Amino acid sequence: MKIAVLTKAIPSYESSIRVDSSGKWIDESVVNYVVNESDSYALEEALQIKESIGNESEVVVVTLGSEANTSKVIKDGLAKGADRGIFINNKSSTTDPLTIAKLFSEHLKSENFDIVFSGLQSDDMGAGQTGVLIGEMLNMSTATLAIETQAESNKIKVKRELESGWFQWVTLPLPASISIQSGINEPRYPSLKGIMGAKRKELNICDASPENQSQNFVNLYVPKNEKVTEKIEGDVDTVVSKIMDVLKNKLKVI
Amino acid sequence: MILVVLENQRGNIHPFSIEAVAAGQRFASELNCDLAILCMGEKVDELKNQAQAFKASKLITAKNSMIDMYSADGYSKVLSDIINELSPKYVLMGHSYMVRDFLPRVSAKLNIPFVSDIISVDFNNGSPLYSKQVFNAKLATSIELSSDQALLSFQSAAFSSDDIENGAPETELEFDVQLSDQDIRSESEPEFQESSSGVDLTAAELIVSVGRGIESEDNLPTMQSLADSMGAEVASSRPVVDMGWLPAYRQVGSSGQVVSPKLYFSVGISGAIQHVVGMKGSKNILAINKDEDAPIFEIADYAVVGDLMEIVPKLTEEINKSK
Numbered sequence: 001m002k003i004a005v006l007t008k009a010i011p012s013y014e015s016s017i018r019v020d021s022s023g024k025w026i027d028e029s030v031v032n033y034v035v036n037e038s039d040s041y042a043l044e045e046a047l048q049i050k051e052s053i054g055n056e057s058e059v060v061v062v063t064l065g066s067e068a069n070t071s072k073v074i075k076d077g078l079a080k081g082a083d084r085g086i087f088i089n090n091k092s093s094t095t096d097p098l099t100i101a102k103l104f105s106e107h108l109k110s111e112n113f114d115i116v117f118s119g120l121q122s123d124d125m126g127a128g129q130t131g132v133l134i135g136e137m138l139n140m141s142t143a144t145l146a147i148e149t150q151a152e153s154n155k156i157k158v159k160r161e162l163e164s165g166w167f168q169w170v171t172l173p174l175p176a177s178i179s180i181q182s183g184i185n186e187p188r189y190p191s192l193k194g195i196m197g198a199k200r201k202e203l204n205i206c207d208a209s210p211e212n213q214s215q216n217f218v219n220l221y222v223p224k225n226e227k228v229t230e231k232i233e234g235d236v237d238t239v240v241s242k243i244m245d246v247l248k249n250k251l252k253v254i
Numbered sequence: 255m256i257l258v259v260l261e262n263q264r265g266n267i268h269p270f271s272i273e274a275v276a277a278g279q280r281f282a283s284e285l286n287c288d289l290a291i292l293c294m295g296e297k298v299d300e301l302k303n304q305a306q307a308f309k310a311s312k313l314i315t316a317k318n319s320m321i322d323m324y325s326a327d328g329y330s331k332v333l334s335d336i337i338n339e340l341s342p343k344y345v346l347m348g349h350s351y352m353v354r355d356f357l358p359r360v361s362a363k364l365n366i367p368f369v370s371d372i373i374s375v376d377f378n379n380g381s382p383l384y385s386k387q388v389f390n391a392k393l394a395t396s397i398e399l400s401s402d403q404a405l406l407s408f409q410s411a412a413f414s415s416d417d418i419e420n421g422a423p424e425t426e427l428e429f430d431v432q433l434s435d436q437d438i439r440s441e442s443e444p445e446f447q448e449s450s451s452g453v454d455l456t457a458a459e460l461i462v463s464v465g466r467g468i469e470s471e472d473n474l475p476t477m478q479s480l481a482d483s484m485g486a487e488v489a490s491s492r493p494v495v496d497m498g499w500l501p502a503y504r505q506v507g508s509s510g511q512v513v514s515p516k517l518y519f520s521v522g523i524s525g526a527i528q529h530v531v532g533m534k535g536s537k538n539i540l541a542i543n544k545d546e547d548a549p550i551f552e553i554a555d556y557a558v559v560g561d562l563m564e565i566v567p568k569l570t571e572e573i574n575k576s577k
Contacts (some may be wrong), residue, residue, distance in 0.1 A: 011389060011529075013390065017389045018394045018395055019393065026389065033280050077475040086532070096367065097358070097361070097367075097368065098365070098367055098368075101362065102366065123390050124388060124389050124390070125388055126371060126387065126388060126390075127368075127370050127371070127372070128354050128370060129354075129361070129368060129542070130352075132326075132355070132356075132358035132362075133358045133359075133360055133361060133362045135359070136330070136358070136359040136362035137362050141326075141327065141439045141440050142326050142355075143355070144355045145351060145355070154322070159547070160351075160355075161351070162351050162352075163263075163350065163351050163456065163511065166328060166447055167445065167447070168442060168444070168445045168446070169443040170440050170441065170443070171440060171443075172440045172444055172500075173437065173439050173440070181509075182509055183509070212400070213400075214367040214400050214401045215367050215369060215397050215398075215399060216397065216399075216400065217396070217397060218392050218395075218396040218397065219395065219396055219400050220388070220395045221393065221395070222392075222393060222394075223387070223391070223393070223394045224267060227553060227554070227555060228555075229551060229552075229554050229556070229557050230555065230556050230557070231557050231559075232556055232557065232558045233559070236560070236561075236565060237568070238566060238569045239560055239565055240569050241572075242367075243556075243558065244554055244569070244572050244573070246540065248576065251354055251517055251538055253459075253460055253484060253516060253517050254483075254484055254576065254577075
């Protein structure tokens with residue numbers, strides 16, 4: 001079983017996110033890049049499948065971006081147990097999902113992966129499309145928001161999360177591209193041995209030449225707080241009677 | 255032409271699809287073109303009957319037993335064929351889990367860009383700009399498209415179902431669906447609920463949502479009583495679910511449900527961004543929190559700084575008395 005895990009470097013939650021002088025991108029110099037949360041779950045799922053199926057399996061971490069931001073992400077994947085890495089070096093800040101998926105597909109095509117795992121969405125752009133787009137481009141079957149998987153030699157059964165507490169089992173023939181929901185497993189930490197061994201693992205670096213994007217950022221801005229907030233203050237009785245007035249007379253919900 | 259695709263949610267038009275109809279009517283009037291509404295897949299007739307109420311140029315049905323049950327393979331093939339045949343300028347849907355599952359496939363098949371999870375549209379004299387939240391909602395962006403056609407999905411509350419113009423479709427069209435066994439590779443099993451008491455928070459008009467600030471599982475009944483007094487659903491932020499106080503299907507936020515009720519009554523929730531993305535589309539937000547710097551107050555219409563365990567029981571009593 002040959003499994004690719006798509007992984008992305010994104011700004012950590014704690015990072016300060018500032019618009020740069022172009023007005024179209026962020027100031028990357030003040031940002032700390034980390035592995036996108038759901039991608040960590042995707043990697044763990046791949047490693048568990050490899051461990052349950054046996055040693056003829058291979059897990060490959062694949063990332064796209066600039067070297068400065070993504071090198072940590074590849075190292076993290078290799079240290080946790082991925083067998084090798086593919087780094088698609090893209091110097092431009094490509095944000096168009098179709099363009100990104102074409103770059104991935106171009107470099108994944110000849111690998112003939114049985115399974116492509118990705119996180120359900122990146123916490124920076126949040127388009128949630130890459131894994132599905134690649135699946136279609138590489139003529140794979142697809143499923144999203146997996147919260148359980150059962151892989152066999154020629155198929156994979158996936159429990160999909162639907163809205164509002166509903167679920168569905170879908171069985172896909174391989175090859176398949178599947179996006180993984182956070183919480184599906186407990187991602188491991190890299191061991192010291194893993195960290196040391198990562199340096200000797202194979203890393204293919206390929207250059208990306210993105211075509212023109214069809215979706216372009218006109219600008220990037222801090223959302224305005226357009227709300228007028230009414231403060232409700234006083235002792236408990238006053239507060240309660242003021243809330244009653246809001247519920248009854250202003251919102252008419254009681 | 256603008257094409258709105260309706261989603262069937264267990265017998266009814268998905269609430270996000272109804273908002274997409276509102277979006278479609280607005281697009282059609284701003285861009286001065288026809289609006290077609292498409293019912294496809296499971297139980298098309300149910301969907302069609304409900305869609306008769308919307309003013310539109312055309313109501314299209316795509317019926318075939320092979321898409322009786324949803325599959326990404328089937329839906330993406332059928333919708334791609336319809337787009338090829340009718341060449342709509344924009345294809346509009348709500349940003350539901352089903353749309354995330356199959357609409358990128360259509361985008362890749364047809365090489366038409368898909369702008370997902372749009373929060374608002376600036377029609378900009380005929381060359382629309384689409385706003386989206388990025389970087390975990392810390393920033394927003396406006397996106398312009400260089401393509402002639404696009405697929406668009408809208409976050410809940412981007413358009414309001416209150417703005418829908420009722421009427422009837424001027425014409426109807428039955429699309430001749432071409433599918434073969436090879437087109438559908440996956441096998442879908444029927445949808446099921448993990449717990450029989452799962453609730454659709456997205457459809458709730460009133461929500462009382464509790465956070466870490468309620469401090470103990472023992473305080474949940476007090477919060478439940480408040481919800482009951484108003485006929486509201488109980489929801490929560492992620493920590494409450496992680497601690498096992500409430501089941502996961504009650505969770506609102508980026509990893510839970512996205513809601514836009516008439517009133518979101520927030521109790522003891524600080525307002526971390528992962529939560530806020532799930533509820534900021536609410537028509538009204540009332541928040542109680544003891545920390546006056548809690549970020550929830552930035553998006554609240556009504557801010558109450560105080561002790562929730564003093565306020566909530568008294569409020570519940572007053573509401574019950576007023577009935």
